[in-house]
Amino acid sequence: MPLETSPAAGAPLLQVRDLAVEFQTIDGSVRAVEGVDLDLAAGETVAIVGESGSGKSTTAMAVIGLLAGNGRIAQGSIRLDGQELVGASESTMRGIRGAQIGLVPQDPMSNLNPTSKIGTQVGETLLAHGLATKKDVARKVVETLAAAGLPNAEERAKQYPHEFSGGMRQRALIAIGLACNPRLLIADEPTSALDVTVQKTILDQLGRMTTELGTSVLLITHDLGLAAERAARVVVMHRGRIVEQGAARQILEDPQHPYTQSLVQAAPSVAVARRRPEAFTTPTPDAAPKPVDNIVEVEGLTKLYKVRGQKEDFAAVRDVSFAIPRGETVAIVGESGSGKTTTARMLLKVVDPTEGKIRFDGADVASLKGRQLREFRQKVQPIFQDPYSSLNPMFTIERIVQEPLDFYNRGSAKDRAARVRKLLDDVALPESTLRRYPSELSGGQRQRVAIARALALSPELIVCDEPVSALDVLVQDQILTLLRDLQSEYGLSYLFISHDLAVVRLISDYVCVMKDGALIEAASSEEIFTNPRDPYTRNLLASIPGNELDIAV
Template sequence: MTDLSTDSPLLEVSNLAVNFRTMDGEVPAVRNAGFSLPAGKTLAIVGESGSGKSTTAMAVIGLLPGNGTVASGSIRFDGQELVGLPESKMRAIRGRSIGLVPQDPMSNLNPVTKIGTQVAETLLVHGMATSKDVDRKVVEVLTAAGLPNAAERAKQYPHEFSGGMRQRALIAIGLACRPRLLIADEPTSALDVTVQRTILDQIDRMTEELGSSVLLITHDLGLAAERASELVVMHRGEVVETGPARQLLEDPQHPYTQSLVRAAPSVAAVRLSPGAFAGHAGSRSGTPSAASAAGELAAAPAGTETAPDNIVEFRDLTKVFKIRGRSDDFYAAKNVTLDIPRGRTVAIVGESGSGKTTTARMLLKLIEPTSGTMTFDGMDVATLDKVQLREFRQRVQPIFQDPYSSLDPMYTIERILEEPLKTYRRGDKAERQRRVRELMEQVALPPEMLHRYPAELSGGQRQRVAIARALALKPELIVCDEPVSALDVLVQAQILQLLGDLQREFGLSYLFISHDLAVVRLISDYVCVMKDGELVEAATSEEVFSNPRHPYTRKLLASIPGNELNIDGELAS
């Protein structure tokens, strides 16, 4: 390995400009960007969705979309100029010397190929394994990336993994060849905090052992403060501030950086829209109810004599899956008992594979429970006829975790938002168009994006479209499955505030699935903690964050990156 001094950066970007060809002509995505990354260091690029941070990373590795070009500037890796390098030579560098962990697990994993085969392909192509030892090395790589039962998981397909497990498979592929530079584009955005820490610790170990560098693209300021030595802040395609990570977050100079720090969520924050919670949660498997876990719950809102009724009630809800190659059944959810009061937010937190999304999908009637009962507004969901089910679909809407797979790539944004209105015959053409523009405004997207396709939007912009679509029919209950995991902190704060405003205005109820405990602290009235398919703690949000009782809950809270970043954006000493 070449011995690089700090005077000779492993990666040096100078005056980089990237343009995209569109129907409206050339659009500049990155302008005059520059930074250097020494060997063995981690540099984080932060900024809003569409700020150019991922485009910069893709330019480095030579994976810009077909309509994207490096207009000017220099990208030097280990002294070699990458701009203008023939694809054959770039292919030799990509994967072996520069690894990539892309942002989206579903569009970057082959849905018809087993996970182990996809990892093996990377190892074999770059000479990191032979046909004789590749199976053993696949298991080693998947284990290092935090996947339990790696030998069994290697035989499964991407659709059999949770969102977090798919992301870990991508991380395994990115780390498989032990590259000198790892470009990690939101590598842990889909992961719970405990697995996130495992993955980031693994990246740190690689950096230390190999002298490798990490270019980290993230919207998580806490993660950037904890893991990166240097920070680059991008806004509208330009670098607006650079410096040591902690120093920059403690004393930001640029107004945009200051706004990012102010918007960072914190577990020390107060609920965005304070509301009393009434109801209970628990299971027959020894999990305490809210009453026993939190004592007497908050009283009903002022001016009311009784607590709000429950719009959803789960009783001993269980979902069992058959797993290929295993004789025993897998309990994805076991005896889940909880209520969602009308007009309140109930959050479910836990690690990937804990049963959070399975519970949400049963509520959406996307999968059927194995046993137990589930009622919506007093109706047994299992017995709904065709007419009742159509009404149920309008009153209960989802916001899915993955904005890439949940949006039709062949539809324009306008058609995506108009589709539910047309399906349920809401208004005439003019009324639907007005509603579509109103939705775009609510999620802070400009109306000129209506004629674009999902592929022409950033990850955060796509997620905002998914949120707008869920709001289109003005539902009573929204099931939010990681709805802000792909968003930068400024847009995240806008969306959370929007959800709070809509809840107050229309009396909406939310089931909020998230691995981000700081976000849960801001949005929820009540928190249910799941582990291995069971509820292990259930209490008001205030109680869970101020006095966690279960060891697993305390472990989750202790794993939050940058937990010292408080609500005012000041770092504790």
């Protein structure tokens, strides 16, 4: 579609001026973005960073004209190559979306139609913008998927989203976003749910494609290391306003605004961890070291699954052995499919091992029955990855935290009520939270509720399965600090499952690295991060965004 006006020579491709966005709620009008000024040159990558609610995604959605139904642009100007988009008709915006502004959204599973083949979904974009005909659409779909780095593109085009891994689904979204060779691509947290090696592969591919096409990129992220590596400039947003912007390295190595300083301080990157040795080293004991007291001992753990149509069983976990010292944190890291979560599920006795032994407090977990099993369930508690789906939305916070106490009949009703209030205090939540529902809380508050529920029965071991991966850096830092404080106060032991090695370095005493179901390296956290021996571990560390940055704290 031809543009109505031509930009002045040297003018930015994207020009945002005094942008304000507001949403109508039951409590009235709420300004989510206020006074935003932003420029993006042709071929440039600019990252917008900030915590949830900062307005970064709202700003991006205003640019592409995809605000929620209760949202509207209250004031300001958005110009793409000189053409004013504020006030443009929906038919005009439909012509611009895809053709001139592409979008790679955050969650590939919810942004792909589960009932439609991948090829069909890419083809719809090509047909809608006249870039393919019914005769040649199949060929162009394969070319588009191949350009996005999908192997065996012809076969992949015939598959459904559930048959793709997370990285493959994200590649499919990149293919759709870049199918029409747009001038501008908005990438909204494009790799936040992916492992570091997959993340690096996806971002490298995205970088190559946008460079070849001369596409400008507006990158929305809460990962400061990723922003520094992938963007020329960084824009920092807080409470709907831009508080600082400039060259990426300058912003992250010498932040000026207090909020930016707090973001950098909280960023769980290896660069920051390297500058905070007190966060992960163990003080030298005053006396001779005591014999190690292991709360968990795992020997030769193996889990096999039958696979339809195949003679050989699939080994999700193969001959894994490790121990968890009492009062300390052991982390298991690895890519998706490495077997780390399956190992945790066996330790929780949710899944039975095919072979091997798990001893908890010296007792064989497989043999536990009746009263002993009930005691084990109370002593070992989980904290799950997603604070949005792990809490019953129909229960109040009081009922959620009290439910384990009710189930195991702990104390009188008065005792349970007092215990719930103490638990909320332990996780720094006000008593007013008791009568609220999960939908009324932020992600960080919900994860605090999940931690309180896990602590309700005074467990000895907590299995943390990606407990901060869905949270922004400031909230991540708060939750990690909380976990460390609770460990110190109650002598808790943690098994910490994560794909984020920067977080692992901040929280763990020991690290086990898994690949393809096998344990390939295990050592102290300091040893793993300063002297990794296996090439796979070295590759994981090298893939962490911001690994080489000298970030000021």
